[in-house]
Amino acid sequence: MKKERDIFQVQDTLCLENRVKNMTAILFRIFTVVLFSGIFLYYYFKRMLLSYFPKLGNKITYGILLVISAVLAFCRTNKWGFGEFLVGHLTAFALAVEVIHLMIFYGFKKKNQVWEKLVRRGLVPAVLMVAVLIYGYFNMIIIKNTEYTVVTGKNIRSQGYDIILMSDIHFGTTMDIKKFREICAEISAGHTDIVVLCGDITDENTTKQEMQDFFQVAGTIQSEFGVFYVYGNHDRQPYRRNKKFTVRELDTAMSDAGIHVLSDETFRLNDEFVIIGREDEGGSLTGNRASIDKLVKGVDMEDFVLVLDHKPKDVEACGDAGCDLQLSGHTHGGQVWPKGLINGLTREYYYGHETYKDYSVIISSGAGGWGYPFRTGSRSEIVKIHIKPETDER
Numbered sequence: 001m002k003k004e005r006d007i008f009q010v011q012d013t014l015c016l017e018n019r020v021k022n023m024t025a026i027l028f029r030i031f032t033v034v035l036f037s038g039i040f041l042y043y044y045f046k047r048m049l050l051s052y053f054p055k056l057g058n059k060i061t062y063g064i065l066l067v068i069s070a071v072l073a074f075c076r077t078n079k080w081g082f083g084e085f086l087v088g089h090l091t092a093f094a095l096a097v098e099v100i101h102l103m104i105f106y107g108f109k110k111k112n113q114v115w116e117k118l119v120r121r122g123l124v125p126a127v128l129m130v131a132v133l134i135y136g137y138f139n140m141i142i143i144k145n146t147e148y149t150v151v152t153g154k155n156i157r158s159q160g161y162d163i164i165l166m167s168d169i170h171f172g173t174t175m176d177i178k179k180f181r182e183i184c185a186e187i188s189a190g191h192t193d194i195v196v197l198c199g200d201i202t203d204e205n206t207t208k209q210e211m212q213d214f215f216q217v218a219g220t221i222q223s224e225f226g227v228f229y230v231y232g233n234h235d236r237q238p239y240r241r242n243k244k245f246t247v248r249e250l251d252t253a254m255s256d257a258g259i260h261v262l263s264d265e266t267f268r269l270n271d272e273f274v275i276i277g278r279e280d281e282g283g284s285l286t287g288n289r290a291s292i293d294k295l296v297k298g299v300d301m302e303d304f305v306l307v308l309d310h311k312p313k314d315v316e317a318c319g320d321a322g323c324d325l326q327l328s329g330h331t332h333g334g335q336v337w338p339k340g341l342i343n344g345l346t347r348e349y350y351y352g353h354e355t356y357k358d359y360s361v362i363i364s365s366g367a368g369g370w371g372y373p374f375r376t377g378s379r380s381e382i383v384k385i386h387i388k389p390e391t392d393e394r
Contacts, residue, residue: 026077037091038073042066044094044122051120082372085336089132089376093125136374140174143183143367144379148353149386150325150360154304156272156389164190164223165383167198167310167329168366169214170234172206174373174380177213183367183382188222192384195223197259198329199232199280199310203370206237208245212253219257225269228260230277232310232330234370262308264290266299274299276323278309292317304387312349312363319359325387326361333365333378340377351378 045065050057075083076091101119105111118124164187169175187195197218202211221227236250237243254261262277269275276296279289292307292314299305305323312328333351334340344350354361362385365378 029079030077033079034073034076037076037087038069040091040095041072041087042069045069047120048122051117051122080371085372085374086129090125090129093128094122097124132376133374136376139375139379140369140373142380144381145384146364146381147384147386148362149388150362151388151390152304152324153390154272154302154324156304156387157270158389158391160386160388161193161273161304162190163194163196163306163327163385163387164192165196165198165327165329165362165364165385166201166367167364168200168232168332168370169368170200170203170206170366170370171214171368172210173203173370174368177210177217180214181217184217184221187382188220190384191222191224193224194275195221195227196308196327197227197229198308198327198364199230200234200329200366200370201229201232202237202250203234204237204240204244206244208249211245211250215253215257215259219259226258226260228262228267228275228277228308229254230262230308230310231280233280233282264295266295268299268303272303274303274305276305276307278307278314280310281313282311292321292323296321296323312354312361315349315354315356315359315361319356323359325385326359327385328361328363329366331363331365332369332375333363333381335365335369335375335377337377 042065045068046062049061049065072083072087075081075087078084097119101115104115169180171180201214206214218227236247237245251261260267260277262275264279265277267275267277276292276299278292278295281289296305301322304325307318307323307326309326309328311330312326315326318326328349331343331347331350332340334344348354349361349363351363351365354363362383364383365381367380367382369375369380
């Protein structure tokens, strides 16, 4: 009970710190992104209205449009919210059409009545918005299978190891228990060796019943060495003050299902393979976590060392410590375009199979999504990793 109270105290402190830290960013966003969007949308809606109903141009109508534009723009205050997704895309498409229109009109000095009518009536951004919603929805719910092969010089068994990696499901947002049961049945039929749940399996919107149902089904997966789990930054609902389940209830659900929960812990299997499960960086449970140097103490580095870390962090430190492979998630591979594209260009380890010296890092886009069931910058996936000894390649 004391440990659980300490956890909640730390989480509440972190929530307060995050609220204070985010206030400045929110105010900045209001006076930049939100203000610009409001002004632009008012202009956009006013022109659209007058193109359809020219006789409605009066102060009352303009006042209503001003309120609508302000409300929609305010939806962009939360840069991770669904309002930002919808209004942000609509604003971006409408702005792009305006830029193209100006280039044609002023740059090429050409007029086209059909095109000008489409611009005035706002049809192009609307069509693009609908197309994005359809594309993003199917991009989210249709889960692809991605495979990677990692060759090691470590002395492991001749058949190697097959690992299934699932991360960032955010259960309840895009996946129900029926769909997850089908996924588990497919994994079991594939006779894999290790199954990894690499964080953010649940989040602030997952109910207690959904959480319990998920892990009950996850516990039925048939694999040679079992199911391993590391926490992400959302699993214990640290960003929610009125939590839908406690840390103890979450841990109990996993232990009852026979899932190996590794929080700054090591697990050795088959006398040649070590799994290191790391606490999430950033402090969803505590303000710090054990260093990789501390975690590898007592580990025979002649064994194959697999690191499970929700965020693709400490890559160089793990590689320098002699670890072999890291499995991560968290980035969603860029759930929303173009934010994902920008992040992918600015972060060294973001998605796919990356390497540092002889250390491999595999980062999944996740099998679900956070906040809303749409992906425009990546696809949902389940990852299969084949670990093979060098002798198999000769």
